[in-house]
Amino acid sequence: MGQTARVSAIVWIAAASLAAWLWLLLCQGFFWRTDVRLPPRADPGDWPSVGVVVPARDEAAVLPQSLPSLLAQDYPGHAEVFLIDDGSTDGTGELARELAKRHGGLPLTVGSPGEPPAGWTGKLWAVRHGIGLARAGAPEYLLLTDADIAHAPDSLRNLVSAARTGGFDLVSQMARLRVESVWERLVVPAFVYFFAQLYPFRRIAVRESRTAAAAGGCVLLRADAAERARIPDAISQAVIDDVALARAVKDSGGRIWLGLAEGVDSVRPYPRLHDLWRMVSRSAYAQLRHSPLLLAGTVLGLAVVYLVPSVALIVGVVTGNTVALVLGGLAKAVMTVTYAPMLHYYRQPPWLALLLPVTASLYLLMTVDSAVQHYRGRGAAWKGRTYARPDAAFEEQ
Structure with a gap:
């Protein structure tokens, strides 16, 4: 029985x-379909200025693979890179300057915001400092990208084209993470699969849908939408800052889009299960x-x-x-x-x-x-x- x-x-x-x-x-x-990608690039008629903000804390190991790809962007409009050294102890800022001298390309400014005050995560405090530096040049768009993300030469063109022609205030791509070790092969694809299950990409772009998310490694954001949503001040303590950012932009009336990436890759290794x-x-x-x-x-x-x-x-x-x-x-x-x-x-x-x-x-x-x-x-x-x-x-x- x-x-x-x-x-x-x-x-x-x-x-x-x-x-x-x-x-x-x-x-x-x-959610299980993987065909939500940037549309084919179209000429938007004009190429707006872009400030690229890169928060970086102890990233000397990955910077040689990622920063040159940003400096080498083939972008018809004006763009410059602001790398914010968030209290690194491994010479991240000095290495960034050296890479800029060696590779040339887009102008690079290296800043340091100091330790974050109470009520801020370190990354968002660095992003706030970077946005402040970028706004001195009055860019129309901000590209927020992590220090471990390598971009194909046309990445910025494709992002701006998608935002401009699609009428989006935020366009984000889920960077392709590294899958080389046994543990990466077992865990990484599932990480993105579970994320898409929680935040179906197709719903994110629907204005009437409550679903909102972005991938923090690659977020193109209209500067005026950032001001309207009070980014990053409104999300200063968010550990899952990309989702919080997308929610703030959408709640303030912005249109957002998220999809899987082509030509935007994370170079950070996770060789062990512990990592x-x-x-x-x-x-x-x-x-x-x-x-x-x-x-x-x-x-x-x-x-x-x-x-x-x-x-x-x-x-x-x-x-x-x-x-x-x-x-x-x-x-x-x-x-x-x-x-x-x-x-x-x-x-x-x-x-x-x-x-x-x-x-x-x-x-x-x-x-x-x-x-x-x-x-x-x-x-x-x-x-x-x-x-x-x-x-x-x-x-x-």
């Missing part, structure tokens, strides 16, 4: 998992607004959606329960099919889709660890800074 009840419970849970997957497949903005773990866990609980209830719901949801199909398959095989076998198999099939396009985008073999439950288990543990670190007072720790207890302004982001 007890075993029968357990098998029956598995059947019902497997049915719930399959229902969840069918809903995700058909009703979550077709990827830190990348995810530093902000995972902030994404849940530091809510124990949302944490419990997320853990339960991850288990039901990603782990139950495999469990139901095993139970079906072991017990001979055809219903559990079919429900689990169908749910796993939908999961595999929806993950395959992201693996293709990252040029990874399709069989890796079978390991998505393993990757989801890692993300579940990373999320729980993020909550544990928060309650230990360590909060979102990154490059020597810890944002332990955000105030109410941050909690609303």
Whole structure:
């Protein structure tokens, strides 16, 4: 009797998992498709001036691969780069000046804002300083890009063209992250897949939709839209600053767009699981607004959606329960099919889709660890800074 009840419970849970997957497949903005890309470049008629702001803290290891690509932008209008050295101890600012002398290209200004005051994250304080320097030249657009992002020579042209011809106040591209190590192959494509599941790209561009997100590594923003949304002051404590930025712009009436990138690549390596773990866990609980209830719901949801199909398959095989076998198999099939396009985008073999439950288990543990670190007072720790207890302004982001 007890075993029968357990098998029956598995059947019902497997049915719930399959229902969840069918809903995700058909009703979550077709998040699994990877064809949301910048449109073909069109001549906007004029090429507005752009201030490129690059916050950088201890980035000497990646700067030789990224900064020259910005300086070498083939852009018909006026553009200049402002690299803001956020208290680096590895000679980031000096290296930036040396690279500019060696490679030439767009003019480079290296600034330093000093330590952030209370109520600011280091990155956003650096961005604020960079925007202030850029505004002296009255640029029409600001390109906010991370120090580990390498841009193809036509990247700025494509971004401005898309913003100008599409009427967008914010255009962001999800940089293609590095996938070379075993752990990168297992974790990175899923990171973008999960992000798109939370923030379906197709909905972001719909003015009436509440969905808002950007990818902080590459954000082109109209300067007047930044002023209207009070960027970055309005999001000064946001650890997940890209999503908060997009929300502020959209809430102030701006049109925003986010898609997958071609020619915008992260050069930062994450060779070990520890490196990827830190990348995810530093902000995972902030994404849940530091809510124990949302944490419990997320853990339960991850288990039901990603782990139950495999469990139901095993139970079906072991017990001979055809219903559990079919429900689990169908749910796993939908999961595999929806993950395959992201693996293709990252040029990874399709069989890796079978390991998505393993990757989801890692993300579940990373999320729980993020909550544990928060309650230990360590909060979102990154490059020597810890944002332990955000105030109410941050909690609303």
